[in-house]
Amino acid sequence: MIRVQREDFDVGRELAELTAGDRSIGGVALFVGLVREMVRGPAGEEPIAAMTLEHYPGMTEKRLAAIEAEAQQRWPLARSLIVHRYGRLEPGEQIVLVACASAHREAALAACHFLIDWLKTQAPFWKLEEGEAEARWVEAEAADDAAAARWSDRRPPPKRSERL
Amino acid sequence: MKLLYFAWVRARIGTGSEELSPPTSVADVAGLIAWLKGRSAGHAAALADPARLRVAVNQDYVGFDHPVRPGDEVAIFPPVTGG
Numbered sequence: 001m002i003r004v005q006r007e008d009f010d011v012g013r014e015l016a017e018l019t020a021g022d023r024s025i026g027g028v029a030l031f032v033g034l035v036r037e038m039v040r041g042p043a044g045e046e047p048i049a050a051m052t053l054e055h056y057p058g059m060t061e062k063r064l065a066a067i068e069a070e071a072q073q074r075w076p077l078a079r080s081l082i083v084h085r086y087g088r089l090e091p092g093e094q095i096v097l098v099a100c101a102s103a104h105r106e107a108a109l110a111a112c113h114f115l116i117d118w119l120k121t122q123a124p125f126w127k128l129e130e131g132e133a134e135a136r137w138v139e140a141e142a143a144d145d146a147a148a149a150r151w152s153d154r155r156p157p158p159k160r161s162e163r164l
Numbered sequence: 165m166k167l168l169y170f171a172w173v174r175a176r177i178g179t180g181s182e183e184l185s186p187p188t189s190v191a192d193v194a195g196l197i198a199w200l201k202g203r204s205a206g207h208a209a210a211l212a213d214p215a216r217l218r219v220a221v222n223q224d225y226v227g228f229d230h231p232v233r234p235g236d237e238v239a240i241f242p243p244v245t246g247g
Contacts, residue, residue, distance in 0.1 A: 033247055054171055055246075056239060059223035084246065096247055116247055124220070124239075125246030126171035137172045140243035 001080070002064040004055065006087040009097055018079050018099050025078045027105040029112035031098040037091035041131050049130040051138075053086040053095065056124035060084070067118045071100070074114070075107040082115060084123065114151050121148040165234055167200070169210070170241035173217065176210035185234070193219050194228040196238065211240070218243055 011032060019025050038045050064082050071080060083097040098119070100111040127138040167182050174180045190199050197217070201208045211217065214228065220239040221230055232238055 053246075054174075056168070056170055056220070056223075056241070059220060059239070062223050120247035121244065123246040124170070124241065124244050126242065127245050128171070137242065138245045140245050144245075144247075 002061060002068055002082045002084075004057075004060050004064070004084050004086065006085060008085070008094060009083050011094075011097060014081060014083065014097060014099065018081050018101055022078050022101070024103055025101045026103045027108045028099055028101045029105070029108040031096075031112050031116045032094055033096040033116070035089045035091045035093050035095060039129055039131070042133075042136075046132050048091065050088050050090045051130070052088045052128040054126045054128065055084075055086045059124050063123050064119070067115060067122055070118070071111045071115050075100075075102065075111040077102050077107060077111055080111065080115070082119065084119070084125065086125070117144075117147045117151060120144045165232065166237045168237065168239040170239065173210045173241050177204070177206045186232075191231060192228065193221070193226060193230050193232060193238070196232050197228070197240070200240075216242060 011030065015028060015030065019028060035051050037047050039048050064084065068080055068082055071077065077100050079101040081097065081099045085095055089095060096116070096119070098112050098115045100108045100115065102108040102111070121140075121144055128135055129138055165184055165186060167184055169177050169180055186196060186199050190196050194214070197211050197214060201211050218241055219226055219228065219230070220241075221232060222237050223239075
């Protein structure tokens with residue numbers, strides 16, 4: 001399931017809803033992205049007052065659903081969830097939640113890692129940071145492309161190796 | 165044709181969307197960007213460096229050689245930075 005929303009989310013409640021009623025689930029991997037206070041500014045590290053996330057309504061949901069479908073195809077997931085916020089967020093606030101539930105931990109952990117890596121380079125979001133002197137758009141980083149690319153030639157683990 | 169702009173592309177152009185009818189000579193994304201540059205100083209500044217731009221046609225990422233047609237939704241924006 002995917003959700004794009006302005007409001008905050010409760011990780012505990014999301015986790016409970018994700019696993020409710022499915023006793024085949026043996027593990028859940030979660031990633032929660034937060035707004036970091038210290039960022040790289042024009043003159044080195046500096047604190048930001050806030051970050052505003054802009055997105056492309058319609059395409060965002062479409063791309064997140066496609067990424068989730070890709071993860072479902074690669075790993076035997078019982079359930080998965082992506083929640084991504086937009087709007088103005090202050091340091092310490094939650095931005096994104098990725099959760100993957102599976103019978104065994106390997107699929108849950110790998111799929112969760114895959115989803116956050118792909119989301120960064122595929123989902124149409126942009127970040128405007130409010131720095132000390134100015135607001136500036138965050139540049140895409142080559143490291144994020146590299147993180148996403150490492151999954152492109154990785155095949156899902158065979159089913160038997162799930163049993164770790 | 166519906167044009168959408170995001171992030172600093174939107175800020176430089178001064179609007180997030182506009183409804184335009186490019187001439188029939190505009191056949192693909194590259195041609196569309198070249199035509200848009202002539203619309204205003206803001207368009208020219210936003211679209212000056214195509215290497216810094218990404219494009220989606222009807223909400224799918226496409227290359228600059230992708231065709232554009234009347235009725236398409238074409239979005240122009242910087243590389244994405246979600247997560």
